[in-house]
Amino acid sequence: MIREVCKDVFHVGAIDWDRRLFDALIPLPEGTSYNSYLIKGSEKTALIDAVDPRMKDVLLSNLDALRVDSIDYVISQHAEQDHSGAIKFLIDRYDPKVLGSQKCIELLLDFGIVSKDRARAVSDGEMLSLGDMTLEFISAPWVHWPDTIFTYLRERRTLFTCDFLGSHLATSDLFAWNHESAKRYYAEIMMPFRANARRHLERVRALAPDIIAPSHGPLHDNPEIVLSAYADWTSDDVRNEVVVPFVSMHGSTEMMVSHLVDALIDRGISVKRFDLTKTDIGALAASLVDAATIVFGTPAFITRPHPLIAYAAILANSLRPNARFASIIGSYGWGARIVEELKSLMPNLKMEIIEPVIVKGYPKNDDLRSIEMLADEILRRHRELGLL
Secondary structure: OOEEEEOOEEEOOEEEOOOOEEOOOEEOOOOEEEOOEEEEOOOOEEEEOOOOHHHHHHHHHHHHHOOOOOOOEEEOOOOOHHHHOOHHHHHHHHOOEEEEOHHHHHHHHHOOOOOHHHEEEOOOOOEEEOOOOEEEEEEOOOOOOOOOEEEEEHHHOEEEEEOOOOOOOOOOOOEOOOOHHHHHHHHHHHHHHHHHHHHHHHHHHHHOOOEEEEOOOOEEOOHHHHHHHHHHHOOOOOEEEEEEEEOOOOOHHHHHHHHHHHHHHHOOOEEEEEEOOOOOHHHHHHHOOOEEEEEEEEEEEOOEEOHHHHHHHHHHHHHOOOOOEEEEEEEEOOOOOHHHHHHHOOOOOOOEEOOOEEEEOOOOHHHHHHHHHHHHHHHHHHHHOOOO
């Protein structure tokens, strides 16, 4: 499918309707896309990013349909293979020069995608003339990887942002009409690099592009919507929300979770509850963007946290959300090291741990009163932050 982004600029990438897992980790409930953009200048032709190698035939077919007989430059904004994997096929057919950051070129060489004689590093602020159009390269390291650049097509006021401001979404719409998928993508990919994302956001705003064209998902023809959303997501603000990921093997922990959820709702606190035996882990990641508190619910699994809860803790530690507080509730039969183990899995997080509630066997009335006291303490902490 070929779509015109603006005059002489075409989306020639691939929509991957059926992909359901990314990086052998991230669920893709709505698929994804690999956005590749052809720019036809009066003198030179450039392609910005390629596609995943599994989709190379779609890219090559789109280029054939546009009757492209030469490509002078391939701009590799990021070396990860979902963007760069098809470059070697483009080299075989068109013999272009491959341009990217110094780090990107090094990675492309390491991955066996380009050879030294076909690659050249570009610097921050460098201009490339295509005749009647000019590309400006903008260094944007650590919005996901250290090698990223953005590319600004000055005459069309179109900014190509690679992974930044993108989304994992397969859609026939060229332009975004809501930003739920963008929030999920931010949580999964960008949140660990929040400070860098915030800094690059300011640079994007300064350019004031008319169109933002990421390398995954739909484009943005009203950039202020996604820029404002990112300004919110990358801020240090949290909301009056508690996220409760949990696992229950025999019903005891689930009873504690249900009691806590009801108690928090009664106190005017929004709750997002995730049974990790059923939950899409991407939805959990998205919920962590705004939450002030995380409460992990787990039974003792051979005295330690259940592996699914351990996984959720490791995920939170990697994503580094803004949450200010955490607690742990759960049950055990003959022994438990739940609290110590979970704390050890989250060294990157600066959350204050509110006194956990760990009970032996099925929760009794006194245990449920302890859950009520935990809800009271969460309420007090949220009030101190001015969230209620």
